[in-house]
Amino acid sequence: MALTWSVLAAFLLLLINLVEVPAYNMVNVEAGHEAVLSCPSVSKASLLMVIWKTKCSTCCLLSYRSDHNQTMKLNCSERMTWKYSPDSDPDLRIYPVSLGDEGHYTCEIISSEGNFLFFSFLTVIVPPTVTLTFDKSTGAVCQASAGKPAADISWIPPNNASTSEVHHPNGTVTRVSWVNTTLSTVTCLVTHPATNQSLFLDLQSLWLHKLAERSAAPVATTNFRSTPSRVKMEAVKPPVLSEHIYQNYSSRTVYMNY
Known part of the structure; x- marks a missing residue:
């Protein structure tokens, strides 16, 4: 033994x-x-x-x-x-x-x-593509698209924001955060291992621009014929308010952790 x-x-x-x-x-x-x-x-x-x-x-x-x-x-x-x-x-x-x-x-x-x-x-x-937009129904919308891992989104000043995310087949994640606010300005902070970004949106300027479009008075145009007795009045339609998109993407190397 x-x-x-x-x-x-x-x-x-x-x-x-x-x-x-x-x-x-x-x-x-x-x-x-x-x-x-x-x-x-x-x-x-x-x-x-x-x-x-x-x-x-x-x-x-x-x-x-x-x-x-x-x-x-x-x-x-x-x-x-x-x-x-x-x-x-x-x-x-x-x-x-x-x-x-x-x-x-x-x-x-x-x-x-x-x-x-x-x-x-x-x-x-994978660093996300970041955008900050304004939508009349949801308010300020901050989106970090196709990042891996998913980016963290926060607001300045802090707000009770709503969030959602979509997981893509390749492993990346799109995260969206939106907030309805009466403040004049908001800042979206996006934190990610590959990039940190701060996007600023001037809501007051957007609201003033929209108000000015709504209050624009119709402009009369005259269509003369052989006798100027008949005048045609045409209202000029204001342009459709488009989304204001701010994009600031700058990737940087993430060093290896041993």
């Missing part, structure tokens, strides 16, 4: 030495930017093979074999490459990043020192 336990202990110790405890890395990157997924590096002398796998075994496979100095790429997008040389720095580079790249990635290092696993989860964020 003592011999059996000693053999089992030796076997477990061998497994611990050969397969290190996997590490985990969270990476957040804005769509259209560059993502770099890290993999632990080992000395060139001990390196045998590097293997990158995406979230499923039948998807992307990127590998390097040191004894043949050979790389292999299977079912991988051209946007996925080695960041540098795989024998010195086996990081994975994805550029430009798209929503379809989001998910789990596994890097495996096989060396004479043992096998090492490193897991990464790539999150792709």
Whole structure:
């Protein structure tokens, strides 16, 4: 029995030495930017093979074999490459990043020192398109379209705003907030990991413009014929009040969190 336990202990110790405890890395990157997924590096002398796998075994496979100095790429997008040389720095580079790249990635290092696993989860964020409009039935309407994750919307001064959101098939979310107010001005604040925006709307100017259109007096036009005894009066219709849309979009890089 003592011999059996000693053999089992030796076997477990061998497994611990050969397969290190996997590490985990969270990476957040804005769509259209560059993502770099890290993999632990080992000395060139001990390196045998590097293997990158995406979230499923039948998807992307990127590998390097040191004894043949050979790389292999299977079912991988051209946007996925080695960041540098795989024998010195086996990081994975994805550029430009798209929503379809989001998910789990596994890097495996096989060396004479043992096998090492490193897991990464790539999150792709998308800045929303932000607009602030005025609608005569609902009031001021602030909309953050197709963002990932959904943007947060608040108002200055604070109001009892109504909100709604639409989830799109690609994972983005459109969030809308609207408020009916008697204040002369409102400011919409949109908070998102990729962009923070502040949009201002002068409601007083809109109301004055609308009031001026309604109170515009008809303009008489005269249509002379051979004898100016018959006069035709025509009222000039005011133009339809159009929505005032303010858009201020400026994306910025969101740095990766390791």
